[in-house]
Amino acid sequence: MQNAALNPPSSPARPALNLGRLLWLLITLTIVALVVSGTPQLFQRLVQGVDERSIQDLGWTVNGYAGYLSSLNLLVVLTHLVIGVIVFWRRSRDPMALAVALALVTNGAWLPLTLMYGQADPAGLPLALVHVITYVGLVTGIGLLFVFPDGRFVPTWTRALAGGWAGLSFLAIFFPGTPVSFTRWGVPLQLLVLLALAGAGVFAQLFRYLRVSSPLQRQQTKWAILGLTLAVSGPFGYFLPFVIVPALTSPEVPNILYQRVGSTLFTFSLLARLTGLTLFHLALLIFPISFVVAILRYRLWDIDALINRTLVYAALTGSLALIYLAGVAALGGIFRGLTGQGDQLAIVVTTLAIAALFNPLRGRIQNGIDRRFYRRRYDAARALESFSGTARDQVELEDLSQVLLRVVDECMQPVQTSIWLRGPPRAG
Amino acid sequence: MPKSLRYLLILLSCAVGLAVLAVLMMNQRVDARLARVYRMPSETLTIPSDPAAIERGEHLVNAVYLCELCHGEDLGGQLQFDDPLSGQIVASNLTAGRGGVGDEFTAADWERAIRHGLGSDGRPLIEMPSNTFADIADRDLGAVIAYLRSLPPVDRELPERKLGLLYRISVLLDPSLIPAEVIDHSAVHPPAPASGITVEYGRYLTRACTICHKDNLAGGPSAGAGLDLTRAGDLPNWTEAEFRHALRTGERPRGADLDPKLMPYQLVGKMTDAELAAIWLYLQTLQSSSGEG
Numbered sequence: 001m002q003n004a005a006l007n008p009p010s011s012p013a014r015p016a017l018n019l020g021r022l023l024w025l026l027i028t029l030t031i032v033a034l035v036v037s038g039t040p041q042l043f044q045r046l047v048q049g050v051d052e053r054s055i056q057d058l059g060w061t062v063n064g065y066a067g068y069l070s071s072l073n074l075l076v077v078l079t080h081l082v083i084g085v086i087v088f089w090r091r092s093r094d095p096m097a098l099a100v101a102l103a104l105v106t107n108g109a110w111l112p113l114t115l116m117y118g119q120a121d122p123a124g125l126p127l128a129l130v131h132v133i134t135y136v137g138l139v140t141g142i143g144l145l146f147v148f149p150d151g152r153f154v155p156t157w158t159r160a161l162a163g164g165w166a167g168l169s170f171l172a173i174f175f176p177g178t179p180v181s182f183t184r185w186g187v188p189l190q191l192l193v194l195l196a197l198a199g200a201g202v203f204a205q206l207f208r209y210l211r212v213s214s215p216l217q218r219q220q221t222k223w224a225i226l227g228l229t230l231a232v233s234g235p236f237g238y239f240l241p242f243v244i245v246p247a248l249t250s251p252e253v254p255n256i257l258y259q260r261v262g263s264t265l266f267t268f269s270l271l272a273r274l275t276g277l278t279l280f281h282l283a284l285l286i287f288p289i290s291f292v293v294a295i296l297r298y299r300l301w302d303i304d305a306l307i308n309r310t311l312v313y314a315a316l317t318g319s320l321a322l323i324y325l326a327g328v329a330a331l332g333g334i335f336r337g338l339t340g341q342g343d344q345l346a347i348v349v350t351t352l353a354i355a356a357l358f359n360p361l362r363g364r365i366q367n368g369i370d371r372r373f374y375r376r377r378y379d380a381a382r383a384l385e386s387f388s389g390t391a392r393d394q395v396e397l398e399d400l401s402q403v404l405l406r407v408v409d410e411c412m413q414p415v416q417t418s419i420w421l422r423g424p425p426r427a428g
Numbered sequence: 429m430p431k432s433l434r435y436l437l438i439l440l441s442c443a444v445g446l447a448v449l450a451v452l453m454m455n456q457r458v459d460a461r462l463a464r465v466y467r468m469p470s471e472t473l474t475i476p477s478d479p480a481a482i483e484r485g486e487h488l489v490n491a492v493y494l495c496e497l498c499h500g501e502d503l504g505g506q507l508q509f510d511d512p513l514s515g516q517i518v519a520s521n522l523t524a525g526r527g528g529v530g531d532e533f534t535a536a537d538w539e540r541a542i543r544h545g546l547g548s549d550g551r552p553l554i555e556m557p558s559n560t561f562a563d564i565a566d567r568d569l570g571a572v573i574a575y576l577r578s579l580p581p582v583d584r585e586l587p588e589r590k591l592g593l594l595y596r597i598s599v600l601l602d603p604s605l606i607p608a609e610v611i612d613h614s615a616v617h618p619p620a621p622a623s624g625i626t627v628e629y630g631r632y633l634t635r636a637c638t639i640c641h642k643d644n645l646a647g648g649p650s651a652g653a654g655l656d657l658t659r660a661g662d663l664p665n666w667t668e669a670e671f672r673h674a675l676r677t678g679e680r681p682r683g684a685d686l687d688p689k690l691m692p693y694q695l696v697g698k699m700t701d702a703e704l705a706a707i708w709l710y711l712q713t714l715q716s717s718s719g720e721g
Binding site for chain 1: 473494497498508509511513514555558594595597598602605639640648650651652653654689690691692709
């Protein structure tokens with residue numbers, strides 16, 4: 001597929017592009033710094049904000065609970081960051097790719113950072129930086145719906161909507177106390193505005209998809225559009241968190257009430273909150289994942305090779321880590337039961353198993369991803385493999401030619417195929 | 429669409445439909461139970477107004493019935509739990525301030541709420557552990573009401589109680605969460621046992637303890653449940669002095685100190701020496717839940 005399909009009609013001047021790239025770098029580095037310093041704070045808040053009795057009644061530990069939710073938070077940030085960094089690294093000269101990279105890093109970060117710094121000093125620098133990141137995330141998330149993939153506002157009236165949203169968000173985030181601030185409009189009106197905005201964004205993308213985009217652009221962007229459409233939930237999550245984001249912490253009920261009502265209510269409540277938070281975090285991953293699918297399956301921006309590698313090695317690392325942890329735990333238990341002590345032995349055996357598994361597992365994961373996203377390449381590889389076997393056994397030139405034609409047809413799917421064979425040299 | 433997917437969708441739709449139906453039926457059933465109006469025979473309760481009675485009421489409210497654990501230190505009420513799935517659990521403002529019931533409750537209303545678990549409209553209260561307080565003697569109830577009426581007003585308007593899905597399920601599973609349904613409303617209230625170091629008086633004083641330590645005072649399996657106070661627990665290894673010291677300071681003779689969030693020793697410790705001695709005497713008579721000891 002040709003990749004020029006998504007190039008914008010005119011690129012901005014080089015200084016503007018460089019400024020954009022610098023801005024992306026600054027924002028991304030700030031996000032990394034804030035996440036690194038904010039994760040321990042979030043962990044502490046989670047430890048203190050959960051009813052220890054419910055955790056004990058479920059047979060868990062408070063640290064395990066806090067670790068799980070912190071990891072979910074990190075997963076969201078890291079997934080967005082990795083995809084955003086790859087897009088930026090390979091295509092930062094393409095303004096639309098740069099905008100998507102900015103939307104990816106900021107949209108992946110604003111919710112986790114708000115959870116981390118939501119109770120920080122209102123006049124402090126960290127919260128101010130979180131506000132800037134949130135603002136960029138909310139504006140780019142919605143803005144992309146109006147301009148993706150060619151950078152033009154389609155339909156043209158969406159330009160006014162995007163400008164209005166940028167202004168509304170600015171006042172709401174940086175000056176929430178002012179009378180005109182969006183946050184003071186009352187929930188029904190806020191809901192109405194957000195629904196109208198989301199509806200306009202989805203309409204714009206559908207309009208573009210059906211009326212403006214070429215068949216090639218449709219192929220390349222349909223997955224990305226899915227992600228962008230889901231990104232409209234961002235403003236709902238920020239301005240109306242009680243609608244879709246379960247509370248991270250809950251006040252501790254007096255023990256007399258806990259005992260009187262019974263633990264079931266409170267443990268179920270905790271489980272429901274945990275399930276809601278897990279689903280919400282997983283839903284946030286749809287945004288970057290849909291871009292990954294668009295890049296891998298339809299070679300959006302032609303950076304699929306790098307994404308492919310990232311995906312393979314991320315899956316490989318995750319699988320090996322799981323196998324290692326499960327192996328150490330299971331073998332440790334078995335060896336302890338047999339010999340009374342066996343942690344060291346379990347670690348050695350599991351490490352050896354991991355070393356032995358590395359290459360076969362990588363091959364399998366690579367195969368799986370190729371099969372899923374590179375069907376043609378996968379089928380072609382299998383056809384060539386089969387042909388090499390046939391070629392070894394086939395001695396009749398005519399038959400071999402037929403097989404070769406069929407293989408070329410399967411792999412390349414050309415309009416027409418023919419073979420020229422060089423004849424034997426003429427005597428004399 | 430593949431057949432298997434179609435069947436799966438039909439199955440899922442049926443499951444969702446059934447779940448919605450079940451929730452609607454459950455809502456209707458719980459609402460009907462909470463809407464039932466109980467007619468109580470009007471009791472003639474004398475509310476004293478002398479300082480000694482008010483002082484006695486204050487002691488009972490603070491040290492024996494532990495009302496502030498739910499209604500707050502100033503008894504001005506509080507939102508105890510707020511969760512979209514579970515609902516809002518609210519302990520009322522008991523004072524005469526704005527949002528409080530103190531100004532509008534008659535003696536009969538107080539009696540209905542404390543002993544019968546009913547609101548002034550005769551409908552069940554669900555957070556009030558009235559099944560625990562149903563056998564409070566008239567004299568003590570009068571003193572409690574006299575003290576509650578004397579409270580300085582606290583202006584605190586609280587949200588309405590809201591029952592979420594999980595709370596409704598809990599109510600269905602545990603009938604005692606609507607105390608009015610398990611209380612014998614026609615029972616005669618015997619006079620309070622004579623104050624003194626007796627087993628009977630000790631038992632009378634431990635009514636609030638049964639909320640966490642359970643009816644047999646043997647504790648419970650859930651986290652934060654009270655310790656086993658029967659002979660099967662650790663108490664036989666304590667002396668009376670150690671028991672009194674633990675309830676006053678939270679320091680146990682052995683092991684970790686009592687957790688004030690779980691065991692309100694700072695309130696229970698306000699009981700007099702004679703009251704604690706009566707409780708100690710009563711605890712000595714408790715067999716373990718299995719009958720041993």
